[in-house]
Amino acid sequence: MPRTLRTAKKSTGGSGKRKQIPTEELDGNVGKRVRLDEALISRFCSLCQDGGDLFSCHQCPRFVCTRCIEIPHQHRSTVAANDVQFTCVSCHWLQEQRIESNAPYLGFTRNGQPVLPSFLRVTGSFELGSSSLVQSPRTLYISIHLASLSITGLSQLIEISLRQYFPRAGLDCLTLPFDVGADAAMDLWPINVACHLRPLASSYDKVVFLVTNHTDADTGDLFLGRDENGVEQAAEVDQFLNSVLGPFAPYLGGSTLYFVSCGSMVNNKDSSLKLRTAIQSFNIQHVLAFDAAHLQAVTVSELLIRLTLGTVIMGHEFVKCLESNLQEMGDLGRHSSILHFHQDQVIRYTWAHKNIQPWGERTPVQCPQCGILQKWEPVYLPNSNYSFECKNEACGECGGQGGDKKVERYAFLVKRPQCEVLHNKRKTPWAWLKAVIT
Numbered sequence: 001m002p003r004t005l006r007t008a009k010k011s012t013g014g015s016g017k018r019k020q021i022p023t024e025e026l027d028g029n030v031g032k033r034v035r036l037d038e039a040l041i042s043r044f045c046s047l048c049q050d051g052g053d054l055f056s057c058h059q060c061p062r063f064v065c066t067r068c069i070e071i072p073h074q075h076r077s078t079v080a081a082n083d084v085q086f087t088c089v090s091c092h093w094l095q096e097q098r099i100e101s102n103a104p105y106l107g108f109t110r111n112g113q114p115v116l117p118s119f120l121r122v123t124g125s126f127e128l129g130s131s132s133l134v135q136s137p138r139t140l141y142i143s144i145h146l147a148s149l150s151i152t153g154l155s156q157l158i159e160i161s162l163r164q165y166f167p168r169a170g171l172d173c174l175t176l177p178f179d180v181g182a183d184a185a186m187d188l189w190p191i192n193v194a195c196h197l198r199p200l201a202s203s204y205d206k207v208v209f210l211v212t213n214h215t216d217a218d219t220g221d222l223f224l225g226r227d228e229n230g231v232e233q234a235a236e237v238d239q240f241l242n243s244v245l246g247p248f249a250p251y252l253g254g255s256t257l258y259f260v261s262c263g264s265m266v267n268n269k270d271s272s273l274k275l276r277t278a279i280q281s282f283n284i285q286h287v288l289a290f291d292a293a294h295l296q297a298v299t300v301s302e303l304l305i306r307l308t309l310g311t312v313i314m315g316h317e318f319v320k321c322l323e324s325n326l327q328e329m330g331d332l333g334r335h336s337s338i339l340h341f342h343q344d345q346v347i348r349y350t351w352a353h354k355n356i357q358p359w360g361e362r363t364p365v366q367c368p369q370c371g372i373l374q375k376w377e378p379v380y381l382p383n384s385n386y387s388f389e390c391k392n393e394a395c396g397e398c399g400g401q402g403g404d405k406k407v408e409r410y411a412f413l414v415k416r417p418q419c420e421v422l423h424n425k426r427k428t429p430w431a432w433l434k435a436v437i438t
Helices: 072-080 089-099 154-165 183-197 237-252 267-280 297-311 318-326 330-335
Strands: 004-007 052-056 061-063 108-110 140-147 171-178 205-214 223-225 233-234 256-260 285-288 338-342 345-353 379-381 385-389 411-414 419-423 430-437
Touching: 052 233, 072 183, 072 318, 108 267, 140 237, 154 171, 154 205, 154 297, 171 183, 183 345, 205 237, 205 297, 205 411, 233 237, 237 267, 256 297, 267 285, 267 338, 297 318, 297 330, 297 345, 318 345, 330 430
Parallel strands: 140 171, 140 205, 205 256, 256 285
Antiparallel strands: 004 052, 052 061, 223 233, 285 338, 338 345, 345 430, 379 385, 385 411, 419 430
């Protein structure tokens, strides 16, 4: 018989002084076999994302609830027979797309033949993508933040978003502030971390880290906290990772790490190189960082929440999930570019708009020659280059500054960089650019 489950429903109707750190059991009827990837199996319907009476697909880990498919009352015992298999809506949909067919959805089959007299009526809809899962893998979410930072809302939002998919167990969350600028505090930090890690499982299917911190605007150093005299201390990126994240080493390998900190960490060449080296040494699978000089956490919250749910709960591949979500986030792009560190490669995603930020280069708010505030209109040139010219006809007369020498009207050129354009399906005037950083 198709494997069924009954699950609970979840619906409700600056700057810092650089410091050198010394290195030194299941509900419902269980069918004839249990899948080996039991820990990754969803307990929610892949259509409505809710629990209830669920049918397990024999081709994938998805479930579909009895509210989203309409099984005629007189055939309910038929579909429950031991030799009947259930195919979920997603598997049927994706197969039909691959072979370019339009076969009706049968749902329940026996030896490849339908067991219902007609097609199986689907009353639900894809609230997620047709290829999405709604899984509940064993997950560990760790958030650490500089103790003096009062903004921790993002961390709480990510945790709340995850918890709705783990009504019983399977999710462990840990939030730790750090203030290790003083030598004594740094010595105690590994002991403190070890105490918090002791109750956790030895391994997880998914591990996500969130680091919220300040960075030194000039060096890209990450803040540690205050020393014995109350002076803010900062450390080079590799030293910070070794000392502050190092005690979490058992869980860092293969994990995902989000940095919510200002962009000097990745904009400073030396700091960025040290970050890449440290990431590789810990074998962190995916690291996301932002290059905004003064990053506002609220602007990146939606992306990080959706990326976490997409990769952990919906089972999407990280890069595809990231790029798909970016195509709906023009406001984020106006604030910051995004850097994705993966293995030995770094990808920069930069937002581009033909008037505001052509090929990722921001146009000035005002003409630097005559001072007029304006919206720049591009002139299209060969090879996808742009030319811009001040609209003020008086720009250049008397040098634009009251001088007696006439100059040309202010103009500038923006050349197309080496990059891939992630075209927006909604045909908006903006898009994201994808470029490899060497």
